Amino acid sequence: MRVVEILILVSIVMQVVAIAIALHLVNKTKYKALWICCIIALVMLCVDRVMQFNIFRGVDVSDLARAWVGIIVSLSFSICIVCAHLLVKHVDRM
Numbered sequence: 001m002r003v004v005e006i007l008i009l010v011s012i013v014m015q016v017v018a019i020a021i022a023l024h025l026v027n028k029t030k031y032k033a034l035w036i037c038c039i040i041a042l043v044m045l046c047v048d049r050v051m052q053f054n055i056f057r058g059v060d061v062s063d064l065a066r067a068w069v070g071i072i073v074s075l076s077f078s079i080c081i082v083c084a085h086l087l088v089k090h091v092d093r094m
Contacts, residue, residue, distance in 0.1 A: 034083040041076035
């Protein structure tokens with residue numbers, strides 16, 4: 001296994017851990033939309049890493065599929081940032 005493949009696998013494991021933590025935070029906080037958007041983005045990043053790993057293994061992966069995954073990640077993180085901004089504005093008013 002090449003170093004790049006190992007790094008991709010490490011990235012996948014770290015993203016799965018981050019997803020688990022975010023899932024826990026959905027139930028612990030009242031800011032569900034923020035965490036759900038983060039979870040969607042992290043899951044899609046994980047999907048992208050799996051696609052990338054498959055490319056290194058010689059499996060054919062559609063460029064269109066990777067482009068859509070990238071769009072979903074970008075959109076999810078954008079919504080997440082907007083929710084975080086609204087949260088910060090709300091906390092500042094307190």
